Amino acid sequence: MSNRNLALLFLLLLAPFPALAAGLPSAPPESLGFSPDGLKRIDAAMQRWVDQKKLAGVTIAIARDGKVAYQHSAGMADIAKQRPMADDTLVRIYSMTKPVTAVAVMMLVEEGKLRLADKLSDYLPEFAEMTVATATGTEPAKQPIRIFHLLTHTSGMTYALYDSSPAGKLYDEKDVMNAGRSTAEFAKVVASLPLVAQPGTQYNYGVSIDVLGRLVEVVSGQPFDAFVKQRITDPLGMNDTSFAAKAKANRVAELYGPGPDGPAPVVNTVWNPDYVNGSPLKSGGGGLLSTVSDYLRFAQMLLNGGELDGIRLLSPKTVQLMTTGQIPPDRRGYMLEGLPGYDMGLTMAVLEDVGASGLPGSVGEFNWAGGASTHFFVDPKEKIVAVLVTQMFPDKYRMRLELKNLTYQALEKPHGR
Amino acid sequence: MNRRLAIVPVIAFLLILAAPLVAIAAGLPSAPPESLGFSPERLKRVDALMQRYVSEKKMAGMTIAIARDGKLAYLRSEGMADIAAKRPMRDDTIARYYSMTKPITAVAALMLVEEGKLRLDDELSTWLPEFKDVKVYAGQNADGGAKLEAPVKPIRIRDLFTHTSGFTYTSVADQTPVGAAYEKADIMRPDRTLDEFSKVIATLPLKVQPNTAYTYGVSTDILGRVVEVVSGEPFDAYLKTRIFDPLGMTDTSFTVPPDKLDRFAEIYEMAPGGGIQPAKGDDARIRFREGARFSSGGGGLVSTVGDYLRFCQMLLNGGALDGARILSPKTVALMTSPQLRDDQLAFLQTFMPGYNTGLGVAVLTDLGRSELPGSVGEYNWAGAASTVFFIDPKEKVIAILITQLFPGLHYPVREELKALTYQALVEARDVE
Structure with missing residues (x-):
């Protein structure tokens, strides 16, 4: 084997190591x-x-x-393509996106550009006047949504997926998580819908962290992605x-x-948009x-x-x-x-x-x-x-x-x- | 001249040179x-915050x-101490510390407790008999007059520390008829002595029953009067000989001496059209000047960052600094331990969620509810001119923010000081 081929072999042997280094030793x-x-x-x-x-x-x-x-x-x-699961397989991590978004928000907090106590509407004015769904209609929100509420899922926002209440149904009707909307448009749709509970009063798993993605855009001046x-x-x-x-x-x-x-493939649902080319919505809650x-x-x-x-x-x-x-x-x-x-x-x-x-x-x-x-x-x-x-x-x-x-x-x- | 003797004046000269150096280091090395x-790199964000406040004309200086x-890891002054006089804010600027006086009064009283002269359990009226027949406000009578009740429990010395005496402040802070009565009595008049002040307060009804609920008020001023009576010394003299002189707090006093007026900051308030203007009230004009008689333990001291750092470091050290022992470590531990039940703390927790009260300071008991980075056990207090300090005994950190702007809660200075300090602290000791 020539020296050149040896060098090549050596490089090929080394190649997997940088891939491993992408994780932890x-x-x-x-x-x-x-x-x-x-x-x-x-x-x-x-x-x-x-x-x-x-x-x-x-x-x-x-x-x-x-x-x-x-x-x-x-x-x-x-399964269909007989591709085995491997260390470098790309997966939809959905809500494991949320801690990444929280880190983004906290970086801005550390820079002094944002505070957890701030009102959401200071940055996204569309959230200034929110309502809360009741059995018979809506009532005004009694206190403003604050950044802290979004990070702890106590904003009153919800998901259509797990929530059959009147608010959850409206989220479903408006197709809130439709990935065809931009992150800015998404936030405006959420702001137009009633909350499922008064801000600050109760944990409700929902789109709070997606809204934080939009907040990061507005405060940083950069697209969320x-x-x-x-x-x-x-x-x-x-x-x-x-x-x-x-x-x-x-x-x-x-x-x-x-x-x-x-396991049966899931296709064409709101939860499985185009992950190859990407979607206009950069979902901080699950994208x-x-x-x-x-x-x-x-x-x-x-x-x-x-x-x-x-x-x-x-x-x-x-x-x-x-x-x-x-x-x-x-x-x-x-x-x-x-x-x-x-x-x-x-x-x-x-x-x-x-x-x-x-x-x-x-x-x-x-x-x-x-x-x-x-x-x-x-x-x-x-x-x-x-x-x-x-x-x-x-x-x-x-x-x-x-x-x-x-x-x-x-x-x-x-x-x- | 003997060579050895010749060196004495040199040493003396060096010592004189060294003296101002200690002062310039602002309290601590x-x-x-x-x-x-x-x-x-992250401390530069603190620079940015100060520059933002000053350049946006929210504050004159900081x-x-x-x-x-x-x-000292960080010390910086920005902007002006007095805009009209073109005096810049400096590390040795003298400012009104208002309620940051309270922890000092608490220390003064606890020193007497340690001497066995005073007990937290003592009834206030045993020391100040004018409070023997104090009444409690209980709503309006049919004729519109105030309905008064006898206290169920007596006011004890501990209630003065924890703001559970039932005393309140004037209508600026208290919109009830009791607040209005305080206002009418002009309780903070600078020409009254502490004795006269205490006797005025004793004629006014308590806002709530003693030992029931945290109510921010003149408790700490009354505590200053207790210190006078128990020690037999005027309160200002007591503070000077027992705390300020031993700790080397040379710029802390109730009035600014004439020769230090060129270091005394102007006090500002929000201007109607935006920005700031020199504050108009008599309070900030006449108090703190020579001739004022009211030694307010709740809010009367002027100080400098260097002096207050030394006071804080004494607390963080468990009661001593540079060989001067003020309190025992166990007394400081008591002072900085939570004192009240959650159901007594509604007022405090509306603006400081996650906190309880110690003796003269607020103490963080629930990090998660505070919405700010920090450590359980951190304690702090603030002053009406937007000043604030905190001490973190786990991280061994002290932070102080000084400015001179009314009203104190207009800008979130406590929150910003905590957020900026902790984001810059990259080697933490208490993170599990």
């Missing part, structure tokens, strides 16, 4: 306090979900102390995270729903494509107190505030049932009562999930980040419960006791 | 911000100081 699981036997149970569980035709494909990554202890894929990213790229995903090296796959179309996983014979490796980096940045590999996005005290419970139990509404033991931080749930949660974990653990059964959590006491991606819409099998259980059962050496 | 865990571990 690896280390032997034992060195990070994980049991290799315990981690094998995760392989088995993932294969079981695929064999039982619950999921087409799935990837789980678990890191501790900034190093990957476990990363494995099973099944298919696209440009802000996210320039200020968050580029600095953190999240090269596969965006609102449009473009040239990476062949790496996007198919979106599935539960069909009679297992991003990402990979398990990219999201590991994002979550590690949060665990590090706002910094990764020398790039600082936020101060540790801002991240602490984002991951501190913010709303008293009497305002948590249906969150009490969906996430028992959790308080709400800024776009992320924060564990305040391990016993009530019914799962192993640590007080202070924070997490969020995406509509296609994706999930991540960060445990600041154990220094653990775990990410699960798949593409099953909706989250029929409650993958949050699986990821937490499987991660902690494999953890042999906890810090937190 | 400085250190590079990076060495204290602050990002110099000083911000941020210290950690006993050292």
Whole structure:
């Protein structure tokens, strides 16, 4: 073999390493306090979900102390095309977009351009005079929507998807999440609709974070996708995270729903717009494509107190505030049932009562999930980040419960006791 | 002349030179911000905030100081102390600290508690008999007169610290008939002594029953009178000998001496057509000048950033600074611990959600409800001319913002000071 060919071979050998570097470095699981036997149970569980035709494909990554202890894929990213699920498969992370948007908002707060106590209508005047839906009609909002309310889902905004109340029905009629509208137009539609509850009074999962995406545009003077790229995903090296796959179309996983014979492709719904070319709506509540490796980096940045590999996005005290419970139990509404033991931080749930949660974990653990059964959590006491991606819409099998259980059962050496 | 003796005047000269240097360092020694865990780049955002306030003519001038571990990481003054006189805002500008006097009065009273001369549980009337027959406002009678009741519980010294005495302020802060009665009695007249002031207050009804609800008012001024009676010293003299002199707070007093008037900032208010104008009220004109007699423990002190930094650092250190022990650490811990039940705190929490009251300061008990970065246990207070300070015992951080603008709650200075300080703190110790 000539020297040139040797050099070429060497380069080819090196090639996979930059791809890995896009995530986090690896280390032997034992060195990070994980049991290799315990981690094998995760392989088995993932294969079981695929064999039982619950999921087409799935990837789980678990890191501790900034190093990957476990990363494995099973099944298919696209069954029809026989494309296997892989570490670099692009997935719709839906609501796991929300913490990214929260980071964008908090960066502007740190710059002094925005305050959590500010009224939304100071920046988006269309929200100045809101109404609240009642059984018989509407009543005026008794207090203004503030930025803090949006970040904690206490604005009174809702989704059509989970809400059959009069307000939810109006969201459905107006096709609020129609991706054909620009982010600015979207905000105006939301502003024209009544709220489901008085601002500041109750947790209601909804379009609050999408509206924050528009707020970032107005305060920063940049399109939301440009802000996210320039200020968050580029600095953190999240090269596969965006609102449009473009040239990476062949790496996007198919979106599935539960069909009679297992996962069935979901096409042409409001929740599955054109992810290849992108849509006018840059949804801060659910519009991003990402990979398990990219999201590991994002979550590690949060665990590090706002910094990764020398790039600082936020101060540790801002991240602490984002991951501190913010709303008293009497305002948590249906969150009490969906996430028992959790308080709400800024776009992320924060564990305040391990016993009530019914799962192993640590007080202070924070997490969020995406509509296609994706999930991540960060445990600041154990220094653990775990990410699960798949593409099953909706989250029929409650993958949050699986990821937490499987991660902690494999953890042999906890810090937190 | 002996060589060894010859060096004495040199040393004396050097000491004289050194003395002003200590003052210029504004209270505490400085250190590079990076060495204290602050990002110099992010501290530039503090510059930007001050420049914005000044250039937009929202404030004449502003000083911000941020210290950690006993050292100054940031100190900067922007704009003017007096626009008409063309005097710039400086690190040694003397300003009206108003309610930032309250923590100092609390320390003064707690020193007497430590000496065993006063107890928090004592009834106020045992020290100030004029309050023996004080009545509580209970609504209007049919004839339009005030209905008065006897107190269910006596006012105790602790109630003066926690604003649960039932005392209030004038109608500026209190729109009730009690506030109007305070207004009519012109309670803050600068020509009254503390003794005379206390006797006027004792003739007015309490706004609410003692020991029931946080009600911001003249409690701390009355506490200043208690200090006089218990110590047997005029309140201003007591503060000077027991707190200001030991801590080296040389520019803190109830009146500005004539030779320091060229360092005294003008006080501004919102102008009707936008911008600011020199404040018109007598209060800011006559108080703080020689001849005024009212030593207001609730709001009468003028000070400088350097002096107030030293006071704060004494608290952060657990009651001592540079060898001067003012209080024991356990007394400071009590002073900065939450004192009231949630159901007593409605008024405080309308403008400071997540906070309880300590003794003379507000204490953060619920970070999530505060809507600001911070640490549980952080304590602070503010002054009517838009000044504010906070102390974070977990992060060992002190921050002070000084300006001279009425009214105090017009701009969110407390929120901005906290947000800017914590965004620049990149090496935090309490983040789990």
